[in-house]
Amino acid sequence: xxxxxxxxxxxxxxxxxxxxxxxxxxxxxxxxxxxxxxxxxxxxxxxxxxxxxxxxxxxxxxxxxxxxxxxxxxxxxxxxxxxxxxxxxxxxxxxxxxxxxxxxxxxxxxxxxxxxxxxxxxxxxxxxxxxxxxxxxxxxxxxxxxxxxxxxxxxxxxxxxxxxxxxxxxxxxxxxxxxxxxxxxxxxxxxxxxxxxxxxxxxxxxxxxxxxxxxxxxxxxxxxx
Numbered sequence: 723x724x725x726x727x728x729x730x731x732x733x734x735x736x737x738x739x740x741x742x743x744x745x746x747x748x749x750x751x752x753x754x755x756x757x758x759x760x761x762x763x764x765x766x767x768x769x770x771x772x773x774x775x776x777x778x779x780x781x782x783x784x785x786x787x788x789x790x791x792x793x794x795x796x797x798x799x800x801x802x803x804x805x806x807x808x809x810x811x812x813x814x815x816x817x818x819x820x821x822x823x824x825x826x827x828x829x830x831x832x833x834x835x836x837x838x839x840x841x842x843x844x845x846x847x848x849x850x851x852x853x854x855x856x857x858x859x860x861x862x863x864x865x866x867x868x869x870x871x872x873x874x875x876x877x878x879x880x881x882x883x884x885x886x887x888x889x890x891x892x893x894x895x896x897x898x899x900x901x902x903x904x905x906x907x908x909x910x911x912x913x914x915x916x917x918x919x920x921x922x923x924x925x926x927x928x929x930x931x932x933x934x935x936x937x938x939x940x941x942x943x944x945x946x947x
Contacts (some may be wrong), residue, residue: 750897813847
């Protein structure tokens, strides 16, 4: 089992603090969701785990090892893969070249997303938003990483492809953490750990079923309309 966590993490962008002592943990194999609206800190939390933004306080701990001062490059070498919300692919390279950078054989990526097959010779930068997300996620599938971090994995995808994407991520033998604005419909009624962030702080941590019941009850505790 793999465990990765932020412990009392603080991140600053100049004079503004984006994370105010955030503590979240994720275990794998399994899926953890960081929920929150734009500006909530969910993307910053994902980047802090990956090491692409530095902490101004707190720690990143992976399987008992403090990674706070370990570079993003070294974290990737140890088995961490980040799929950012944007720039998740190399736009000047073809789809085939993007896949070959991850593994010499990319059959698994085409099995995961058959629509990529006729696009192999296209430059990634010319693909639609949904097609680029398919390519970005398929690269993560090929990475065989121990920790997979994905910011809005289904952005721009049709409902059917989005559901397929979450099936693929849930089946990985890895600790998978995704950042989303809302709980994806495909995860409703299924086991997943949820951490909800608001204005840089954690306001809920628990199972997805508990989160759904809490959301349905509304702020007063009575069922919402």
